Amino acid sequence: xxxxxxxxxxxxxxxxxxxxxxxxxxxxxxxxxxxxxxxxxxxxxxxxxxxxxxxxxxxxxxxxxxxxxxxxxxxxxxxxxxxxxxxxxxxxxxxxxxxxxxxxxxxxxxxxxxxxxxxxxxxxxxxxxxxxxxxxxxxxxxxxxxxxxxxxxxxxxxxxxxxxxxxxxxxxxxxxxxxxxxxxxxxxxxxxxxxxxxxxxxxxxxxxxxxxxxxxxxxxxxxxxxxxxxxxxxxxxxxxxxxxxxxxxxxxxxxxxxxxxxxxxxxxxxxxxxxxxxxxxxxxxxxxxxxxxxxxxxxxxxxxxxxxxxx
Ligand SMILES: [Mn+2]
Numbered sequence: 001x002x003x004x005x006x007x008x009x010x011x012x013x014x015x016x017x018x019x020x021x022x023x024x025x026x027x028x029x030x031x032x033x034x035x036x037x038x039x040x041x042x043x044x045x046x047x048x049x050x051x052x053x054x055x056x057x058x059x060x061x062x063x064x065x066x067x068x069x070x071x072x073x074x075x076x077x078x079x080x081x082x083x084x085x086x087x088x089x090x091x092x093x094x095x096x097x098x099x100x101x102x103x104x105x106x107x108x109x110x111x112x113x114x115x116x117x118x119x120x121x122x123x124x125x126x127x128x129x130x131x132x133x134x135x136x137x138x139x140x141x142x143x144x145x146x147x148x149x150x151x152x153x154x155x156x157x158x159x160x161x162x163x164x165x166x167x168x169x170x171x172x173x174x175x176x177x178x179x180x181x182x183x184x185x186x187x188x189x190x191x192x193x194x195x196x197x198x199x200x201x202x203x204x205x206x207x208x209x210x211x212x213x214x215x216x217x218x219x220x221x222x223x224x225x226x227x228x229x230x231x232x233x234x235x236x237x238x239x240x241x242x243x244x245x246x247x248x249x250x251x252x253x254x255x256x257x258x259x260x261x262x263x264x265x266x267x268x269x270x271x272x273x274x275x276x277x278x279x280x281x282x283x284x285x286x287x288x289x290x291x292x293x294x295x296x297x298x299x300x301x302x303x304x305x306x307x308x309x310x311x
Contacts, residue, residue, distance in 0.1 A: 003092065003107070003121075004029070004033060004069070004071055004092050004121075005069060006033055008067075008068040008069040009035070009067050009068045009069070010033060010034070010035035010036070010067060010068065010069040010070070010071060011035060011036050011037070011038055011063070011067040011069070011070050011071070012026050012029050012030055012033075012035055012036070012037045012038075012071045012072075012073070013026075013037070013038050013039070013070060013071065013072045013073070013075070013081060013084065013086065014026055014039060014072065014073050014074050014075055015040070015074060015075040015076075015080040015081065016039075016040045016041050016080055016081070016082065017041065017042070017043065017044040017047070018039050018043040018044065018047045018051075019043070019044050019046060019047045019074075019141055019142075020046050020047055020050045020137035020138050020140070020141040020142075020175055021074050021113045021114050021115055021137075021138035021139075021141055021142045022039075022043070022047060022073060022074045022075075022114070022138075023043055023047045023050050023051050023054075023056065023134070023137075023138075024050065024115050024133075024134035024135050024136075024137045024138035025073045025074055025094075025113075025114045025115050025118050025134075025135075025138055026056075026058070026073060027051075027054050027056050027130075027131070027134040028115070028118055028119070028122070028131055028134050028135055029071060029073070029118060029122075030056075031128075031131060032122055032124075033071075035067075035069075035071075036058075036059065036067075037056070037057070037058040037059070038058055038059045038060065038061070038063060038084060039058050039059075039060060040060075040061060040080075040081055040082055040083065040084050041060065045177055045179075046137075046141055046175040046176075046177060048177070049174055049175060049177045050133075050134070050137050050174055050175055053133070053174045054130055054133070054134060061083050061084050062083075063084065067090070068090065069090055069091075069092065070086045070087065070090050070091040070092070071091070071092045071094070072086060072091055072092070072093045072094070072095075073094045073095070073114050073118065074094075074095060074096070074097075074114040075093070075095060076095055076097040076099065076100045076101060077100065077101035077102070078101065078102060079101070088102070088103070088104045091104070092107065093105075093106035093107065094106070094107045094108075094114060094117055094118065094121075095107070095108050095114065096108065096109055096110070096111045096112070096113060096114050096116075096117055096142075098110075107121075111152070111153075112139065112142055112143045112148055112149060112150065112152075112153045113138045113139045113141075113142035113143065113153075114138060114142075115134075115135040115136075115137075115138030115139050115142075116138075116139065116152075116153065116156050118135075119135055119156060119160065120156075124163070126163060127160060127163035127164040128164065129164055129165060129166055131164060132160055132161065132163065132164020132165070132166035133164070133166050133170065133171055133174065135160050136157065136160055136161065136164075136166055136168065136171045137171050137174065137175050139153060139156070139157055139160075140168070140171055140172070140175070141175065179215070182211070182212070183212045183215055186209045186210060186211055186212040186215070186216055187212065187215060187216055187219050189209055189210075190207045190208075190209045190212075190216035190219065190220070190230055191207070191216075191219065191220070191223065193207045193208055193209075194206065194207035194220060195207070196225065197294065197298070199297070199298040199301045199302070200301050200302070200306065200307035200308065201307050201308035201309060201310045202226040202227060202248065202301055202307075202308050203224060203225050203226050203227075204225065204226065204227045204228075204229075204294060204297055204298065205220045205224075205225035205227070205228045205229070206228065206229040206230070206231070206290055206294055207220065207228075207229070207230050207231070208230070208231050208232065208233075208286065208287075208290075209230055209231075209232055210232055211232060213230040213231065213232055213239055213240070213241035213279075214230070214241040214243070214277070214279075216230040216241075217229065217230045217241045217242060217243040218243055220243070221243050221244070221245055226244065226245050226247065226248050226308065227242065227243070227244040227245070227248055227253075227255070227297055228242065228243050228244070229241070229242050229290060229293060229294065231286040231287075231289070231290045232286065233285070233286040236283050236284070237281065237282065237283055237284075238281065238282065238283075238284055238285065238286035238289060239279065239280070239281040239286075240279070240280045240281070240286065240289055240290060240293060241277075241278075241279050242255050242259065242273075242277065242278045242279070242280075242293070243255075243276060243277055244275070244276045244277075245276070246276065247308065248276070249275040249276050251304065251306040252304055252306065253275070253297075253300055253301065253304065253306070254275040255273065255274075255275060255276065255277070255278040255297075256272050256273035256274045256275055256277070256278045257272075257275075258278070258293075258296055258297065258300060259271040259272050259273060259278040259279065259280050259293070260272035260273075260278075262280065262289075262292065262293070262296070263280070266282075268282045268283045268284060269281065269282030269283070269284065269289070270282055280293065
């Protein structure tokens, strides 16, 4: 089965912590094909307000029924559907991630969002306002506010805007949700306690918070750090989240690998991630591991012989 077959009893699904691309794609498909929708857990901070605005209804596991067809969108690996498992023989998988862990054929296109693939598949002659909002929200989030958009993205986006009459600002007002009070406090405290060092022109900032480590690390990049670390300690367990800017990644510094290398030597910790986002956790003292990570980061910058001109 390689395409959505209308008329079958169908369940539409997407990944854990569904983002606006997942929600928007599901909403559009459900509008056009009918059927039911399920998510493994609650949508993320932007997905949730979008779903609420669209009055979009979905179920959570355990699934009570069987379906003739399962359509899975925006989900690169089966584990991202946990605890839902899908019979792959009855599944249509539609995704735009470069790598995927499915062992069956999937509909994969090199697009900046799933919303674009689905829009092309349906190639609608008309688009309701809510459908426009759903699809455009998917594009805006998956391209980081169009920063990763290409010519193809913008052409599709322009067409969606024309057909639905939706303005980009309307979509932003729906998906730019407020952070919770406790997250805001953590970000403020993280900023207040932050320290930084400079290595060959790169600013490395680190701080300690009680939770929202990744949010705090992201914030530190936005206020000027090139690489940032936020650590927390809960009894004898620690967690450190790291973020780094593209200009660091482009110069060959892979924080995910750096984190992973540390775990190979010690049994009580685990971690790894992507070049620009990594996590380390385990038993131990957060300050001790923070010190190790900052030291190793500085060493890697020196080893690679890279630098950043200071303006
Ligand atoms: Mn996506």
